[in-house]
Amino acid sequence: MITFACTIFNEESNIKKFLQSIVSQSIPPNKIIIVDGGSIDNTVRIINSFKKKSKIPIKLIISKGANIAKGRNLYMQEVKEGFLFSGDASTRFEKDWIKKLLEGFEEGADIVFGVYQPEEPKNIFEKIVNTRVRDYSKYTEEDWKREIPSNRQTAYRVSSWKKAGLVFPEWMDRADDSWVYDKAIQKGLKFRLIKDAKVFWHPRSGLKEYLKLAYLDSLSEGLSGIVWKRKSYYLAFSSLVILIVSLILAITISLLSLLAWPVLLGGIYLLEGIKIFNKTKEIKCFLLGGAIMILSFFAHALGGIIGIIKRPFVKKSRN
Numbered sequence: 001m002i003t004f005a006c007t008i009f010n011e012e013s014n015i016k017k018f019l020q021s022i023v024s025q026s027i028p029p030n031k032i033i034i035v036d037g038g039s040i041d042n043t044v045r046i047i048n049s050f051k052k053k054s055k056i057p058i059k060l061i062i063s064k065g066a067n068i069a070k071g072r073n074l075y076m077q078e079v080k081e082g083f084l085f086s087g088d089a090s091t092r093f094e095k096d097w098i099k100k101l102l103e104g105f106e107e108g109a110d111i112v113f114g115v116y117q118p119e120e121p122k123n124i125f126e127k128i129v130n131t132r133v134r135d136y137s138k139y140t141e142e143d144w145k146r147e148i149p150s151n152r153q154t155a156y157r158v159s160s161w162k163k164a165g166l167v168f169p170e171w172m173d174r175a176d177d178s179w180v181y182d183k184a185i186q187k188g189l190k191f192r193l194i195k196d197a198k199v200f201w202h203p204r205s206g207l208k209e210y211l212k213l214a215y216l217d218s219l220s221e222g223l224s225g226i227v228w229k230r231k232s233y234y235l236a237f238s239s240l241v242i243l244i245v246s247l248i249l250a251i252t253i254s255l256l257s258l259l260a261w262p263v264l265l266g267g268i269y270l271l272e273g274i275k276i277f278n279k280t281k282e283i284k285c286f287l288l289g290g291a292i293m294i295l296s297f298f299a300h301a302l303g304g305i306i307g308i309i310k311r312p313f314v315k316k317s318r319n
Contacts, residue, residue: 003082003085004098005086006035007035010039011041018091023055031057032058034060034061035075061075067170068176069176070168082158084161090202091201110161111181113191115134115199128280128288128292144193166180166184174220178221178224215300217303219303221303222304224307225311271290272289272290273287274286
């Protein structure tokens with residue numbers, strides 16, 4: 001039994017293409033389960049219209065206010081056996097995605113996952129953001145060994161998942177998949193990466209949404225305690241600490257202390273801008289990219305710090 005499941009919220013611009021890439025698989029799922037968190041656009045109407053024409057049964061569960069983790073737990077409860085494949089509505093699956101991931105289960109894995117790459121950018125912001133997505137072409141063998149799943153392209157052996165008693169943490173609004181995979185490793189579940197199983201992903205198209213997600217990701221990782229495992233977080237955290245120390249020194253000792261901050265910002269701007277230019281070969285991307293990355297560092301640092309501060313209280317509420 002092959003089940004595909006996902007959570008969605010206000011995905012009217014993506015949902016049809018997303019569903020079409022699932023039902024068009026060379027080995028299609030036996031059924032599809034969708035948990036909607038209370039969409040207020042045309043998402044539900046589009047799904048219901050798609051259901052009437054689909055040869056694959058589609059079950060739509062509406063749970064208003066449900067965050068991603070709760071939605072995932074809801075569809076996990078619906079699946080009793082076989083294999084469950086998961087994805088995000090912002091993705092599009094290559095035709096043999098399910099077929100390739102099934103090979104991992106034949107080798108005895110409990111959790112199988114593939115790789116993802118961004119869709120072609122539609123504007124300069126998307127072009128800049130796409131440079132932040134993993135470049136698998138430069139991966140070493142050690143990089144591949146450290147790769148962890150993302151729920152946008154992962155499949156589970158249902159019996160192993162239920163035997164391990166794994167549950168997505170509903171007290172986290174983001175990064176719940178990273179948390180649960182860490183628990184899966186502790187439980188001894190076997191992971192298998194299929195390098196040529198691809199999904200195509202569409203990152204956020206606007207600065208406001210991009211920064212909001214950066215903040216929420218680090219907030220959730222701070223709440224869970226896994227933020228310290230993210231090497232990229234240290235630069236963001238260090239930058240914010242230097243700013244705070246500079247302000248304190250400026251107030252208590254000398255205004256010259258504030259010079260440390262523009263020097264640091266300028267260094268980050270140039271470093272990140274050069275990285276982006278090397279990938280895009282466009283001056284506009286260099287000029288805008290450094291500024292966007294500085295803002296994202298602030299968003300990540302702020303989210304992580306607030307999450308760490310809130311963590312003791314969240315743990316108490318869970319007990």
